[in-house]
Amino acid sequence: MGKPTNGSSASIKKAVVERIAQKDDISKAELMAEFSLTSSSLTRLLEELTTEGWILESGFGQSTGGRRPILYRINPAHRYIFGLEISRIYSTLGLFDLGMNAIQYKRWTMDETMTPNRLTAYVQEQMDDMLQIRGIPRDLVAGIGIGAVGPLNRDTGMILNPLYFPAEGWSNVPLCEWMEERTGIPALLENGANAALVGEHWAYRGENLQHMLYVHVGTGLRSAMMSGGQLVYGAVDTEGSIGQMVIQIDGPRLNGTGNYGALEAFASVQALEQQARSQVKMGRMELAETGAADPEALHFPLLVKALHEGSPHMKELFSQSATYLGIGLGNLINILHPEKVILGGALINADDHYFDTAAATAQKHIYYASEYQPEFSKGILQEHAVALGAAVLVLKKMVI
Known part of the structure; x- marks a missing residue:
């Protein structure tokens, strides 16, 4: 973090609180090294933040020859933040304290009944239950961050016209407005991939990573x-534009839309389901191998079950999908040059071999591979990355 050299006192105050939240314990000297403040100004600011309850004195650090320095840390109970993930397969609500420690999570399936109205009502119920169980007053909740499937308009808090939701009604949804009306808590909207990356960046904050790539491989592809x-x-x-990266110019289209030969037509949950159904219909795979009653009932959970039970056909389909994903990743890496590549989503979590194959394939396609190799990871937070990242975004926007 570079030294802030200007800005209002409020913005500096906010930046100091955020920096303290990122550390378990931090001294005044460490803060002096990161912020362009005089010793007396920083002392007054730390006293003010302590008096207001934002931070706590947490003990003393090691002496470097003089008096042992006072250490500061965030006061976790001063405020609370909700983080909400809205995805096509699962959604997750998390409650976090000001140090971004998870207090409670609730995860549920997004089926054909989970319309926007039902979801907002359900989220309100879960928020009320979490606060009541923990004895947290509502006025201590700073906001709810929402990471959702796009496309969306962050400024207006609206989900625009996402594809492939099981339930109807997900076009032009003023989500932030609806959540604020139901809960009385300010809401912030960000696309899910960005929120996941913010969450993982927070989890890896000790590594001081500057350049990261996140790719979610589920019903569709997001980055x-x-x-x-x-x-x-x-x-x-x-x-979602990563899904439209062309990797085979004369290849298929997914559901008759998008680019021909796009990555999503080879490496996505929908692509796998379609390929498995085709294999059965052409007689290349026995239906009994999947446990489905008919080809159209072949959905992702059955494919994963067959994979784990050792189906050779399913192993081949998953391996091919992972190889295509690796080719797409290699293209992105050659353009963006990240230090760390985090892969998440239903396909990545379905089987370790999928992640390993995708990463190995990408590495083979990296230019200057002998001199540059990013680190591949499933992340620290994994299925909780979006919810925590959405909460971190509220922390960054919060008025101190």
Whole structure:
């Protein structure tokens, strides 16, 4: 983190609180090295934050020859933040304290009944239950961060026209407005891939990573990039554009839409389901091998079950999918040059071999591979990355 040299006292105060939240314990000298404040100004600021309850004195550090320095840490109970993931397969609500420690999670399936109205009502119920169980007053909740499938408009808090939700009604949903009306708590909206990357960046904060790539491989493909420790935004919300990367010019289209030969037609849950159904219909795979009653009932959970039970056909399908994903990853890495590549989503979590194959394939396609090799990871937070990342975004926007 570079030294802030200007900005209002409020913005510096906020930056100091955020920095203290990132550390278990931090001394005044460490803060002096990161912020352009005089010793007396920083002393007054730390006293003010302590009096207001944002931070606590947590003990004394090691002496470097003089008096042992006072250590500071965030006061976790001063505020609380909710983080919500809205995805096509699962959604997750998390409650976090000000240190971004998870207090409670609730995860549920997104089926054909989970319309926007039902989801907002359900989330309100879960929020109320969490606060009641923990004895947390509502006025201590700073906000709810939402990481959702795009495309969306972050400024208006609206989900626009996402594809492949099991339930109807997910076009042009003023999600933040609805959540605020139901809960009385300010809401912030970000696309899910960005929120996941922010969450994992927070989890890896001790490594001081500046350049990270996150790719979610589920019903569709989504990606996010961070450079210089900051999210990279385009002119429009484009988290799903990675799925339209052409890797075979004369290849198929997924559901008759998008580019021919796009990555999502080879490496996505939907692509796998379609390929498995085709294998059965052409007689290349026995239906009994999957446990489905008919080819159209072949959905992802059955494919994963057959894979884990040793189906050779399923192993081949998953391996091919992972190889194609690796080719797409190699293309992205050659353009973006991240330090760390985090892979998440239902396909990545279905089987360790999928992750290993995708990473190995990507590494083979990296230019200057002998001099540059990013680290591949499933992340620290994994299925909780979006919810925590959404909460971190509220922390970064919070008025101190």
